[in-house]
Amino acid sequence: MRSKVKGGVFRKTPSDLEAKVNEAASAVAYHAAKELVGYGAIDPLIRDPYIEDISCNGIGIPVFIYHTKYEWLTTNIVISDLEYLKSLVSKLGVKGGKEPSVATPIVEGVLKPEGYRVNIVLDTASRHGPQFTIRKFRSEPFTIIELLKTRVLDPLVAALVWMAVEMKQGIIIYGPTGSGKTTLLNAVTMFIPTEFKIVTAEDTPELHLPFHENWGAMVTRLSTDEKVQSVTLQAQVDAALRQRPDVIIIGEIRSREAYSFFQALATGHGGLTTVHAESADVLVRRLKSPPMSVPASLIAAVRLFVNILRVERGDKVVRKVVRVHESVRYNPELDDVELQEIITWRPEDDSWPLLTRDLVTLRTIASLRLVSYDEALEDLRRRATVLSWLVSKDADVALLHSAVRLYRRDPEEVYRRALAEVKEYELRYR
Known part of the structure; x- marks a missing residue:
């Protein structure tokens, strides 16, 4: 569509006009395409890969963005025309499949074809006029190698x-x-064996599994029409359990779907998800409280709890996995789950030492694989070495996938290749 708009402008421009006229025609074509098929005043922000959030808080207020490097910034874009802002909000509603109205002044949707989340509030529910927030994500998610290179976590x-x-x-x-x-969740899905059956359930389609063909991907659909069925996360998880999945992935749990997810874990399914919480204690309290209401006995079915935060490092704010807990057991006397912190991030030297020499996670894995604890520990060290090697090679997603898949079939061969180029990873204890 953009090329058609641009072509239409140039067909009306004689071929023998001066370069300045052609330059002016290019500018007209750009602005016409931006308004007709793009996002108008905020189109450049939508196209910028370094912008994560776009927020317009009302009429005559600068548009704010959340930058991947500089966090919240004020732009020089100020929408002062109320009718223009209303038309932009209406366009966002149409593209998001949820056009707001006086009856429903607050709506959320997914912009198509980009897949970005949008939240819209009309002036009937906003003091400063119509407002909107757009949450973007990368079309190609970060790989675990990219996260290792930027020290979000270590091997x-x-x-x-x-x-x-x-x-x-x-x-x-x-x-x-x-x-x-979600960035970390996307990255670790690359570790799922390609022969596994995967079912994902999301409000917004953000998960990306390029090498997994046996993948059932479901998304939420909310409806106010009695004749059109709503598809909630709860319904998606219930449907997933009937599809004989090896692994269930939920983009985020925050309500009744949590109970079904934990039941799936307790019955032998693999599972990955995210939860809003700043600490392990807060996480467990949230899970046990309404509307999730997950019994502590089921929370104990989770093996690892990975905490990621935004932290200040000098004059920058960076993302870090700051601690990893594992579930030890369910305590029936206290009706609580006992957690053990096993890895913590040390800001003084940017390292992640082990806090214990006895990991329940490794004992569980060793039991499932019918090997000794020491053999499982050695495998942990070898995998860390392989990941260090892939970082040194600046491995792309294809090489990462190939190495992970080959390691599952022939770990000795992959480890041998890694040792030819990097040193053995040394386990550190605190």
């Missing part, structure tokens, strides 16, 4: 998650808004 943490995912253990990634939970 030890990634290797432990790799082992847990491969053995169908439950993992919860938790942290506050904007901490990188």
